[in-house]
Amino acid sequence: MAILVDTVAWVTLLEGRILGTRSRGKTLFYIPGGKREPGEGDLDTLLREVKEELGVNLRGGTAVHVGTFDAPADGYGSDAVVRMACYTADHDGDPTPQGEIAEMEWLSYADRPRVAPVDQVLFDQLHATGDLG
Numbered sequence: 001m002a003i004l005v006d007t008v009a010w011v012t013l014l015e016g017r018i019l020g021t022r023s024r025g026k027t028l029f030y031i032p033g034g035k036r037e038p039g040e041g042d043l044d045t046l047l048r049e050v051k052e053e054l055g056v057n058l059r060g061g062t063a064v065h066v067g068t069f070d071a072p073a074d075g076y077g078s079d080a081v082v083r084m085a086c087y088t089a090d091h092d093g094d095p096t097p098q099g100e101i102a103e104m105e106w107l108s109y110a111d112r113p114r115v116a117p118v119d120q121v122l123f124d125q126l127h128a129t130g131d132l133g
Contacts, residue, residue, distance in 0.1 A: 003080040005073045008045040009033030010058065011066055011086045011122070012095075016133030017106035018126065019095060020115060021053060024102045028074060029115045031086065031122065032095075032104075042085050054095040054104065063089040067125060071118035082118045108133055 009031040012019045020029035034049035036042075042065075047058050066086045073080035097104050105111075109127045112120050126132035 001079070003073070003076060005076060005080060005082040006036050007033055007082055007084045007118075008036060008042050008049065009084050009086045009122075010046060010050045011088050011126075012091070013088075013126070013131055014106060016131070017108050018123070018132055019104060020107040020111070020119075021097065021101045021104045023100045026075075026102075029105065029107060029111070029119070031084070031115075031119050033084070042087065046087055046089070050091070052099050053097075053101045055098045056091045056093040056095050058089040058091050060089070063087045067122070069118050069121040069125075071116075071121050073118075074116040082116075084118045084122070086122060 010033050021032050022029045032050055032053050036045040043060050050058050068085045070081055070083050073082040109132050112123045
């Protein structure tokens with residue numbers, strides 16, 4: 001039986017690039033966000049994770065679902081799948097690495113090999129629509 005890793009992510013684009021984060025001890029970049037806690041909905045998870053990782057407050061009322069993507073889960077074994085519900089949302093404050101985040105970077109489609117498999121699926125969609133250069 002496959003393991004499902006249920007996550008929510010914040011898609012923020014600037015001039016054809018997407019914000020990516022790298023956690024301490026990891027080599028791949030991920031879209032900011034994380035795993036849902038028991039009883040949390042997508043928006044609750046999104047607001048909490050982005051605040052913890054980047055120190056910004058998302059404006060929940062501006063959140064827009066841009067897609068949900070599945071792919072093999074990085075670092076969980078061959079039978080694990082990650083499901084990532086992705087949202088855009090306006091925010092207050094300047095993103096700054098917090099907590100487990102070692103660095104953040106604005107990534108282009110050329111950086112696709114540097115991100116987790118599920119993020120690669122998102123990169124492909126954003127590139128196809130012209131949102132990620």
